[in-house]
Amino acid sequence: xxxxxxxxxxxxxxxxxxxxxxxxxxxLIFTGIFHSWHLKIADTLYTRNEPSKEIIIIGIxxxxxxxxxxxxxxxxxxxxxxxxxxxxxxTPENPKVITFDILxxxxxx
Numbered sequence: 540x541x542x543x544x545x546x547x548x549x550x551x552x553x554x555x556x557x558x559x560x561x562x563x564x565x566x567l568i569f570t571g572i573f574h575s576w577h578l579k580i581a582d583t584l585y586t587r588n589e590p591s592k593e594i595i596i597i598g599i600x601x602x603x604x605x606x607x608x609x610x611x612x613x614x615x616x617x618x619x620x621x622x623x624x625x626x627x628x629x630t631p632e633n634p635k636v637i638t639f640d641i642l643x644x645x646x647x648x
Contacts, residue, residue: 597625619647 567573599614606612611621622639629637 615645617647619643 602609603611604614611617626637
């Protein structure tokens with residue numbers, strides 16, 4: 540099969556191929572195919588292994604942030620003593636690691 544004469548120009552061929560790849564990519568993005576691929580890949584990456592039963596996550600819920608009893612009020616205004624009390628409760632269980640995913644960037648009362 541003989542190529543048309545305008546395809547012999549390398550610059551024109553490169554621009555044409557680039558435009559075709561761009562158009563195909565745009566079509567795939569707007570149809571959502573990449574999104575479904577992303578979800579499938581994420582499922583295989585992050586759900587392969589079950590988390591250990593030895594890991595316990597203690598979360599701060601809405602009940603804890605209520606202003607009335609038994610809540611402690613606004614989260615940002617909590618005293619550091621609340622965290623000390625939590626550590627006193629957890630210490631007898633002999634945890635290997637205790638981690639806080641909290642930024643302590645303000646002064647405590």
